[in-house]
Amino acid sequence: MADVSVDEIPGAERRQAETTIPIERIAPNPDQPRRSFAPEALQELADSISAKGVIQPLVVRRHPEKAGHYQIVAGERRWRAAQMAKLHELPALVRDFDDTEVLEIAIIENIQRADLTAVDEARGYRQLMDRFGRTQEQMADALGKSRSHIANMLRLLTLPPAVQDHLDAGRLSAGHARALVTAADPASLADEVIAANLTVRQTEDRVRKAKAGQSPRQERGRANGDKDADTRALERDLSTALGLRITIDHKPGGESGTMTISYKHLAQLDDLCRLLSRDVF
Template identity: 55%
Template sequence: MSEKRNKPRGLGRGLSALMADVNSEPVSTEVQAARNAEVLVPIEKVIANPDQPRRQFLQEDLDDLTASIKEKGVLQPLIVRPRDGDMYEIVAGERRWRAAQAAQLHEVPVLIRDYSDVEMMEVAIIENIQRSDLNAMEEAQSYKQLMERFGHTQERMAEALGKSRSHIANLVRLLHLPEDVRALVNDRKLSAGHARALITSDNASELASKIVKGGLSVRATEALVKKDAAGLQASAAPRRSPRSTDKDADTKALEGDLSAILRMKVSIDHKAGGESGSVTISYETLDQLDEICNILSK
């Protein structure tokens, strides 16, 4: 069984079946009867998924769900897969499981699926994205896991998950922000729009603090980033040549695409009126440096 579970599988193959699990929609009369055969299992035999895309569970939401479960029980079964012994690992429904524990239930309804590692991650991402349960950083980290662990491209993920490639690329770029800025997004003090505006800033942490304190809108944040960049450029190079103006939209878009592909910050300096320039790739760890070397040596 373990050999089958770890066998690579292209993203999107059989995705309609995975979507049916998440949505509890019938596929056909016979298939529905087989797939919807939920069973009750002891709650202590259910364990969490260590790769769960959702990292934060708001206590207020859990309290509301716990109260509902105490009154009506678990209305939608958890999706699980068999693990060693007679244990089951959660594929989707960890919040229901946590609330059921708080409600002191002894059993929970489950749908048992023999998912591979890739399918398990897909279902977890699909469920959370469909229910808007992931914040921008959690969603971005989920896409990064699918790319790094299973070799999926942004194009294939976009097609399979019903998202645009630019949506996925823009989210993955958020992972290049400083840790303190990412924490503000995780805590929902900054939106994805605020975070995207800060990606190109060399002063993201200080600006993020101003945005939170001032309650700035995304548009005001974009204006603040431009103003800060202009101030930094003026102080660093007061006698800049005329060609050192702001980069055009095409250059910025190309920088964004390359940054998303390499998962590192890429800067393009093209000499105005000419055909030459330079490309700068910034790495944060030696592992990223090794990755650059491997790419260039192929």
């Protein structure tokens, strides 16, 4: 798939004509949400560049720390492949983008690529939220995604690192991972899914059966039936925003209830205390 055009992105009008830049003066974007580049695909692109050159110029901005150098906004795959093809210079469009626009463009470019991992996509969304204060609604509007898609992708970041690694490596699909988010032990269940080559539906069944076997204490709060969709959605959104497990028990027909925040280690508790203190004191 060709790299996405950035002409429609806010700020794209602030650009200069195409120029040629020595490849050693071009550096990748350190905030690039994409973390993995398939070697086989890069080699194919390098072979194509060796034969036909770089057809589509990179989009770069002036390096914020090195005079006379440039930072990639869009086209890191072409830059990597061009190095493999031993090119000495590359065609590029120099544009004036701030950090927010650079990250948005990098995310948009990568999201429109079929081989972007679900975790990389979720990490990009998280960067926009943490570094630039973007809400899920703002990201959905800017990126042409539904808010539910953004929320579901962000939930993947609550999975253990081992499960995220399976996602990055392609051993699990995003559908499998979404099913595992609500599991009591997602890492162990992920190993079972991979070993047995289970489908997403089979994985969902395993998660349901595991929940059915929970102790009465774990099942407390379910005596009055399953939670309504709004409560479950609120739990997911809060869990995603805080990076902690949130449980809401709302008394049916009433205005009161309890919200429980669970942490796995003291570092998470410290982070939560700092977050709360920042807004209170």
